[in-house]
Amino acid sequence: MxxxxxxxxxxxxxxxxxxxxxxxxxxxxxxxxxxxxxxxxxxxxxxxxxxxxxxxxxxxxxxxxxxxxxxxxxxMLVYKEAAQAIREIFFQLTDRVEVVSIDEAYLDVTHVDIFQGSATRMAQWLKQEVVAQTGVTLSIGVSVNKFLAKIASDWQKPDGLFVIRPEDINSFMPDLPVGRIPGVGKVTEQKLQAQGLETCGQLQVLSLQKLVERYGKLGVMLHQRCRGEDYREVVTERVRKSVSVEHTFASNKTVLFDIEQELEQQVSKLQQRFLPYQDRVVKSVFLKLRFADFTTTTVETGLSDAQSRQLHRRLDMTCFLPLLHEAVRRGQCNIRLLGVGLRFAEQEQTGEQLTLF
Structure with missing residues (x-):
């Protein structure tokens, strides 16, 4: 466990x-x-x-x-220094730390012996040390997997500590709203609710086969999460899945020529950001636009192995101009944000192994 x-x-x-x-x-x-x-x-x-x-x-x-x-x-310098100080405190407890973002992390304390192996007492110690050394309060969730721990950390914010014990999972999960499942966004939540699925308990009634028929790969995740199941390990070294740049304009761009000039600047920045990842295989390129009404569209195109190799030699405007023209056609030419990026192929098979049978 x-x-x-x-x-x-x-x-x-x-x-x-x-x-x-x-x-x-x-x-x-x-x-x-x-x-x-x-x-x-x-x-x-x-x-x-x-x-x-x-x-x-x-x-x-x-x-x-x-x-x-x-x-x-x-x-940002102040924030990064504080984040580093907090991570150093995490590493005093365990080296099994997965940094998710500048302000959150997972810690696997399964084999930590201090505090008589009590994860709750470890969490209490972390909270005390972090606030004493940095002035920042932590909310910590404690459970048997990453999904439940994340749910728990949000349960009594701010400055919270909530534990979901193994024996409590079956009673805790049925009343949990589907919108609390990480990965279920507003659109998916509304779709589920429209079908009478508002809680994890209602999801539990549906078979894995039925959920997959309705929601594809998402159905597998829903089948597991609604039962409190999560087989992902704490990953101590995160593998970057993409690299991108984006810019919000001081005033909206309404002329295509001006947007193309801005695209050239963003591609130049992307070239620099891409330099440390020349050993990675690029599987697709993408472009994002946000219009004046705050709606956002993303256009993405996959690359063959040959195209990926060519991109390493020449990453330029030609990779993104067709995507820009397609994106502009999806709304009025009144643009407030432009972004471009590359997605990498997975270096190795990781994560959950899922089966339908």
Missing amino acids: HKILHADCDCFFAALEMRDNPSLKDKPVAVGGAADKRGVIATCNYPARAFGVRSAMPTAQALKLCPDLILCPPR
């Missing part, structure tokens, strides 16, 4: 701003770009969330919801 922790920093960037400026405590605070520069909110504290402010929201919209919002410009 595994013992997995999911540690999630509470409103990480905003927490560090409040740490370094105590006068911000209990006031609505967000970190993000300026409204007049088409900025978006990176994160916000809980007083700001009470007004409806959320991550990835345009700053202008956030200020309409919360006129008293205190907007702090990002200080």
Whole structure:
């Protein structure tokens, strides 16, 4: 039986701003770009969330919801230093750490002997050490796999500690809303709800075959997750699946020639970002546009082995111009964001081994 922790920093960037400026405590605070520069909110504290402010929201919209919002410009060096300090604390407990993002990680403490092997006491120690050394509170979930640990870490935020024990899984899962399953987005959630599937308990009634018939590969994941099953290991070295760049324009681009010039700049940046990954096989190239109404479209095309080898020798505009023209046709030529990227082929077979029989 595994013992997995999911540690999630509470409103990480905003927490560090409040740490370094105590006068911000209990006031609505967000970190993000300026409204007049088409900025978006990176994160916000809980007083700001009470007004409806959320991550990835345009700053202008956030200020309409919360006129008293205190907007702090990002200080990435500060955030990275704090994140590194927190990871060092994780590694004091175990070397089985999977860093998911700058503010969250999974820890496999199955074979850790301190605290008499109690994962709950380990989580308590982590919370105490991190807040003492960095001023950041953690919410930690404890369970037998990554899925349940992540669900648990979100259960009593902020500054929470929640444990889903093996003997509690069968009683905990039936009432869990399907929208709480990582990988089930708003569209899929609405589709499930339209078919009368609002909870994991209702999903459990359907057979694996029926779920696969309805939802394809997603059906296999739903069949497992609704029962609290997750066979993924904690991966201590993450393999990058893609490399990309994107840019939000200061003012919308409405002329195709101007957008093509911007594309050339983004491709030049992508060339530099691609340099450390020359040993990777590129399986596809993609382009993303966000229109003035905030709808987003992505165009992607797969590459043959020969095309992938050619791309390593020559990554330029010709790879992306057809994608740009296709994307522009999908909406009005009124563009606020442009992004380009490459997806890599898997280096080795990893993850769950799934079977229908």
